[in-house]
């Protein structure tokens with residue numbers, strides 16, 4: 001199979017979808033990897049390294065899209081990539097379709113096969129490709145939030161860990177999955193006073209005993225309102241796979257927060273958990289609304305592209321190999337985690353949660369399974 005890897009086009013995106021080691025693993029099985037020139041440079045991987053791992057270097061974006069059966073990317077296709085979509089071609093990437101009705105419609109209409117990293121799900125419900133990116137974003141959330149809390153950034157001028165004789169900062173983490181758990185761990189490490197909120201009590205249990213002791217709170221609107229009122233830093237890390245993030249901070253709740261406090265909305269890629277959240281970029285990461293500093297970067301792992309590119313390849317490689325070895329149709333029939341990631345196929349939207357979010361008709365699971373012949 002010919003696997004194409006374009007240079008990412010999203011603002012400030014510095015990751016690339018595969019490492020030279022990943023290329024070697026794929027090409028050694030007899031497949032071809034066509035990578036756009038300089039695609040890896042911002043992650044510290046040169047064309048020469050890719051070439052010596054067996055990749056072919058394409059001189060343009062057109063060449064990658066025109067020659068490849070499978071496109072492997074980091075972020076959703078950019079507007080300049082959409083024009084290359086063709087029937088039967090597959091795109092394996094973070095797609096975030098719940099917040100992209102137009103892209104969803106185009107992928108369906110053009111007959112592109114969409115495979116969303118976010119939705120690759122194992123039997124136990126774990127999301128093996130999203131997870132490492134969420135761990136990275138969670139760890140970064142505290143350092144980005146701490147920076148935003150500094151007075152020169154517009155924050156309250158609070159040091160999260162405090163100092164002898166002075167109360168530490170209060171951090172509230174909403175959602176204790178991969179991202180939230182790691183944000184909470186880092187926050188505890190700084191010496192901040194930490195509260196972790198989730199609807200799933202088993203996600204809160206690790207925080208009930210040292211060394212990760214934090215206050216654990218069951219998630220209800222009233223509890224969140226109480227907790228954020230005197231918080232310095234609030235981290236949003238909730239997820240309902242495929243769906244828009246639930247809005248857990250309403251405008252009136254925002255109004256009750258302290259001036260100069262900070263919201264880091266990690267789940268902004270799914271629309272954000274605060275009504276006041278809107279996507280920002282790494283170059284311009286924050287804005288103030290009602291006196292609260294908002295950090296809403298949709299691609300936080302791009303802040304540490306070397307780590308993130310290696311971690312992403314570690315997570316995607318076995319799936320890329322499966323698709324390359326079995327073909328797209330074979331992989332969908334034989335590999336259930338892969339099938340769960342299917343968003344569009346042969347002109348149909350194949351995920352009803354996304355269908356609901358974007359207002360388009362979609363097949364249910366039974367319809368999807370029949371369509372792929374499983």
Ligand SMILES: NC(=O)c1ccc[n+]([C@@H]2O[C@H](COP(=O)([O-])OP(=O)(O)OC[C@H]3O[C@@H](n4cnc5c(N)ncnc54)[C@H](O)[C@@H]3O)[C@@H](O)[C@H]2O)c1
Nearest residue numbers: 133134137175177178179198199219238239267298299300
């Ligand atoms: N901005 C970025 O750069 C970036 C990077 C990676 C991940 N993310 C996003 O971070 C979010 C979290 O991802 P994850 O991998 O940690 O997900 P996860 O599934 O591991 O965890 C989500 C948690 O949210 C909890 N939850 C759901 N509804 C809730 C509610 N009403 N109140 C409280 N908790 C609730 C779930 O019980 C679960 O524990 C996702 O939207 C993901 O796309 C963003």
